[in-house]
Amino acid sequence: MMRGKMACLVVSALLVTTLGVGAGPAHASGNTWYDRYAAMDAALGDSVSANSATLAWSESYRLRSYLDVYRLTRDTAWLDRLVGRVDAVVAGADDIDNDGFLGWSTSRYSPPELANTGFETATSGDSTMAANWVRWQTTSANAHRTTDHAAGSYAIQIDSDGQLWRKVYQRLGAYEPNTVYDLRFSAKTNGSDARGRIYVIDQTADVILCSATVTNTAWAASTVECRSPAAAGHTLEVWLGHDNYRVAGGRAYFDDVSISARVPYMVHDGMVGSTIAQFVRLAQRTPSLPDRYREKAAAYRAFLETEIVPRWESSAYLGNSWVSSAGTYRQPPNVDTFAHTRPSPDHLPFNQSLAYAQMLLALYQVNGNATYLARARGVATYFRNALTLTGDRYVWHYAPYSSGIEDTSHANIDVGAAREFYEAGQVFTATDMQRFTNSLTKAMWNGSLTAPVVRRNVDGTGDDSYSIYLVEWAEYAQWAKDILPIVAEQYRNQTGNSPYTMLALSRIMKWDRSKVVNQGFELATSFDATQPAQWxxxxxxxxxxxxxxxxxxxxxxxxxxxxxxxxxxxxxxxxxxxxxxxxxxxxxxxxxxxxxxxxxxxxxxxxxxxxxxxxxxxxxxxxxxxxxxxxxxxxxxxxxxxxxxxxxxxxxxxxxxxxxxxxxxxx
Structure with missing residues (x-):
């Protein structure tokens, strides 16, 4: 998961698939958690995005919840829901970077190539003009900052006079060659036939790379797809103005103008890929399932093995991200996907490499590929070596280059991966599981079962604003049954629908002791691997x-x-x-x-x-x-x-x- 506040992203309709599958079982059962879960699944609908950020931080939770609820109910209708959505997820994969591998991508986290995108900062000596932007054939009389804005406090207003083009522009700071970029903006007009226009131009080749015309009279957000030139070193600029300068009296307004590359992220592939791989593993390990699920699992496995896994080491566009000397993954060496400056070493944050390692581990459990296991073990060992033992609990950082303590939310991926490795008998021990459990129960939790809250960071510091982010911590109820009420109380009176909440509800159902827990004896105690947990x-x-x-x-x-x-x-x-x-x-x-x-x-x-x-x-x-x-x-x-x-x-x-x-x- 990437740190920081996630910006809202307008996703093109081309990135969304609507499924032709019905809702899952949605009858009133009398069980509050299950009924809320089924209603939430129906309310969230059938659309599936191809944006990798949405797949990772939304779709993967929903898919994982289906696996949980199938295991609880043995109702294959939930697997049908999963298969229908995974079919759409796989169908949405593309090869926009032309490296020969299908996959998913997003522009949500890549380096922004424009400055002062909201026109909030004025040029030194001229409060009417936005810093970093340049007027062209115009003055403050017909191109200036305005408080009529879509967000923040300012926008830019450009007026037409019927005489000349009146525009403003900004040169891109950098770009990745032959890469799809998302030009995002909010805009409106006063309804004049002058309309508004935004475009990206390659000044070196004198070619318009993408453009959009604005006719709406209320603020509206839009995204336009552009592809950068194949060669490096060209001068690229974003221009704002009118569509027809000959019409006087037109007003075009622009706000939140940004452009960034659409690139893949290992953590996104790991989040959605590990969930798909877990379904593949389930189908293989459950011979009582109808053959249609094994047929789907075989197709998904082939997709992961031939498209997703190899691109992180064999893609000419990304470069080889595996660092054999460290036993972990780094930022793609050929493309700046995070920023145009890099930490040293530029190894991925722990949660990002661990999400991907989980996928490799699940695939190894199906195909026995020794390289997959070696890579997965390397990442897990790299993380384990970075843990600090404080008393009888663990504390760790967000990334190998970071001094900041890991937060509760991102740590879900860390502790979830550690638990998966432990269950597979790899790298992590029962003692490790108890230490992660102690981090939550002895440092992060306030000790209340009726009004529980959890601190923001794994060392017990910070506020309690991340108390709701506990979907993988919930699985540590295997080692401390008080974890169930800690999680359940966060959601008992919660309103609103989200895939994350679906997963939280499925975890609450899983550890509901009114049903008997560890029903399949899959989970062991922390003190004896032969004894089933909670028995x-x-x-x-x-x-x-x-x-x-x-x-x-x-x-x-x-x-x-x-x-x-x-x-x-x-x-x-x-x-x-x-x-x-x-x-x-x-x-x-x-x-x-x-x-x-x-x-x-x-x-x-x-x-x-x-x-x-x-x-x-x-x-x-x-x-x-x-x-x-x-x-x-x-x-x-x-x-x-x-x-x-x-x-x-x-x-x-x-x-x-x-x-x-x-x-x-x-x-």
Missing amino acids: NRIGSTASTAFRDSANAFEGTYGLTIRSVAGAAQQVNQTWEGWRPASRYTLTFTGKATGAAGGRVRVVDETTGATLADVTFTDIDWTTTSVELTSPAASGDVARVYIGNADPAAAGTAHVDAISLRVSGDAW
């Missing part, structure tokens, strides 16, 4: 109750309970947040070998009542659902137990995909 061993050990990659119904892990033909071997999880005296459905998939079989129970510990008790001996994976009624007293303690049906006999039980849901709930 407790009861009379069992790492050899008798453990996460089992050899016996998973879906995903990578399931739970195995091995009988010792004696004392019961079990795990349990406290069931929290249930509705009193309500009907619930307990669902799990299980199989067993030997006479011990398997058993799943729900017990009211306060009264001793058994709410549900299911035994199984199937040798093949079998999904079972049973109805139960939750305790009548809201203060009762209830737990879910998994063990063997006959602990005195030999055998093993395997369980996966366990959940509890209130009747009528979608997940």
Whole structure:
């Protein structure tokens, strides 16, 4: 993610695709979080932008939320939503830089090539004229600053007199050859037939590169696409004036005039690419999915492997961004995508390289490409080496060249990537996960569960304005269950719709303990990789109750309970947040070998009542659902137990995909 306030960008209609897919499941389920999520998805509509900034900081969150909600509900309608949108995202890729690779780009963060774009600063000695801009065939009588503006305090007004062209212009500070530029501006006229006109001219070749005519009488923002000359060293200028100087009495107004290159960013490719790659991984690891999803996954994988990944090392336009000596990525050596001056070294900020490394890691888990893994591990190691241990928590900077402490928002990408690497058994350890968890719970959070706020920076400094940016921090509820209410309270009464909020809601649903969490046993505790997070061993050990990659119904892990033909071997999880005296459905998939079989129970510990008790001996994976009624007293303690049906006999039980849901709930 780029630092600083994001400027609003008017995106051409050419950059937006409208999907032909319907909305996802949107029935009232009785679950507040899910119903808000489904309504939000419908409200946000089907348009998909090809602007890489929008893909990264909007679309990727929406796509990632679909993966979350599919895993919760097992409803493939959410995967259909994802596939429809990813199809549009891939279709929107282009090769505007002519390097032979398809991809996405934006002009939102590239160096601005004009100064004083809002005409706010006056020329020294002439308050009527904007600094950095030059009058041509005119004076202050018919080209001057005005307080009739679109933004800020000033704009430029140019009046026609029917005698000569009256214009102002500014020379571009620099440009990248053979590059698409976005000329952005706000403008209006007084309705005269003189109209207004803005254009970019290559004075060296005497060629107009792009232009736009202004006829509207109210301020309106526009964007025009230009392509710079193939050769370097030309003189390029932006000119403002009228479309017809022979008409007297015309007035043209211009404000917020800027021009910047449309270029790709590794962090954007990483944000959207890692989400697509995670779908590819899901399709490969879930054999129960219909073949159509694997077919889509194969096409997406080919796109990432042949278009997105190679352009960051093999593009003649960008140059090779990999720094083998450091084990991380740098700014593209051939193009200035951030500024015309560079830090030393010009390695990317941690979040930007980590987002891309996440994509490489997910692809490696599918294709086994050793180079992908080496690059991903290099980036992760580079970041890990930059962490500072303060007590039992981590503190770090935004970038290797920055002295500023990383902020909570950007850190989402950092801690999200670290967790992905840990789950893959690469670079980061369980101890690292606990230290990141401690950063949030011991330094950043104010300690309240009813009115929680989170400090702006990872060292606990700053205001609480970033409390809402916690989508990846939410996943650390694996190691501290108090993180769920920290996140949930930010969104409990929130209004408005956004893809980021969709992802936040999906994370809240994921860690809602009224459903049972870590339902697929994919996640481990920070102190024992064999023990599923949020599940407790009861009379069992790492050899008798453990996460089992050899016996998973879906995903990578399931739970195995091995009988010792004696004392019961079990795990349990406290069931929290249930509705009193309500009907619930307990669902799990299980199989067993030997006479011990398997058993799943729900017990009211306060009264001793058994709410549900299911035994199984199937040798093949079998999904079972049973109805139960939750305790009548809201203060009762209830737990879910998994063990063997006959602990005195030999055998093993395997369980996966366990959940509890209130009747009528979608997940």
